Amino acid sequence: MKILLVGEYSRLHNSLKEGLIELGHNPKIVSYSNGFRNYPTDYSIDYTICRLKFVNYIRQAIYKLSKFDIANLEHGLRFYFLLSKFKDYDVVQFINEQPIKTTNNFELYLIKKIFDNNKKVFILSCGVDYLTLNYDLSNKDKKSLLQPYLQNPKLHKYYEYIHEYLSPNYKKIHDFVFKNCTGLIVTDLDYIDANKSSPKFKKLIPYPINCEKLTFQEQIFKNKIIIFLGINQYSYYQKGIDYFEKALTQIATKYQDKVEIIRTQNIPYAEYINLYNKSHILLDQAFTYDQGYNALEAMAKGKVVFTGAETEFMEYYNLTQRVCVNAIPDVDYLVNELSFLIENPQEIIAIGKRARTFIEKEHNFIKIADEYLKTWKNN
Known part of the structure; x- marks a missing residue:
């Protein structure tokens, strides 16, 4: 099978790729480096221009004024220029529903291109996403990464990111992905309650580890x-x-x-x-x-x-x-x-x-x- 794995957080897709190769398949990964861990990828969308000293000064200034990181825009642009390589795959799998990590509108545009040009698209739930976030917000007594904030609202500055996942523009991405994807896979028990009632839920598949x-x-x-x-x-x-x-x-x-x-x-x-x-x-x-x-x-x-x-x-x-x-x-x-x-x-x-x-x-x-x-x- 010809397989495209989009996004990487924790070496999940790299270990999966290694297993797929052992089974005779041809997987490719497109992702950015995820900071200091610098995970391997076949197609890098890591920002490089924004690392240039002069550009980084502009980047930091824009972020201070608007909380917008132009490095995310560079991720999207690099993905856009690689789109011709992301066609006719038997399976595409996203690390989550927003795997490119660019601006919301640009993300939705790029995701639509992937759906248009490939046979099946599967989504993983293995981190913060719309369904998990909403479930955890509604279940304050459940162990979750949100529990400290739910018990102590004074920690709100450490949880500002949740507002982005609840925004109307992010919800558009979630709605499109879940309407059109072939299936949803969760990677551990922390995500199963939030996702098991979705009609797109398929199963829990544990993280692959290459011992x-x-x-x-x-x-x-x-x-x-x-x-x-x-x-x-x-x-x-x-x-x-x-x-x-x-x-x-x-x-x-x-x-x-x-x-x-x-x-x-x-x-x-x-x-x-x-x-x-x-x-x-x-x-x-x-x-x-x-x-x-x-x-x-x-x-x-x-x-x-x-x-x-x-x-x-x-x-x-x-x-x-x-x-x-x-x-x-x-x-x-x-x-x-x-x-x-x-x-x-x-x-x-x-x-x-x-x-x-x-x-x-x-x-x-x-x-x-x-x-x-x-x-x-x-x-």
């Missing part, structure tokens, strides 16, 4: 247990980093001779990975039911990850033993869970082994690619 690129290392303890917390200032409250930081303050005092705590923020990716690889325990996020890509990759390496692992997750995968630690926004709970692991390091080893086995069984990139192929072909 061949992620080396498992059984945990070895030399002097101290190393706990890693990577801080992203843009998702600080959405991921519950404030709860993790408060818990770590207590842990550092309680076990000062037994633990090493690594905190990172805004460092080069290579340095980030090097520090992350040294750790035994990784603190990911506290407002999810299931794991995202960062957590899954760490689990594949044998880390003990504090992330979403609610009862719904355990039941969905028929698990009787923990493959990660369910994180919740409760400092005392997090301190207790961390204390247990520090005092019982053999449990760190056991969870790490189970984590790797779980990823190999449920997230194998070739198995997941085959699930996508069946879903695309049968609809």
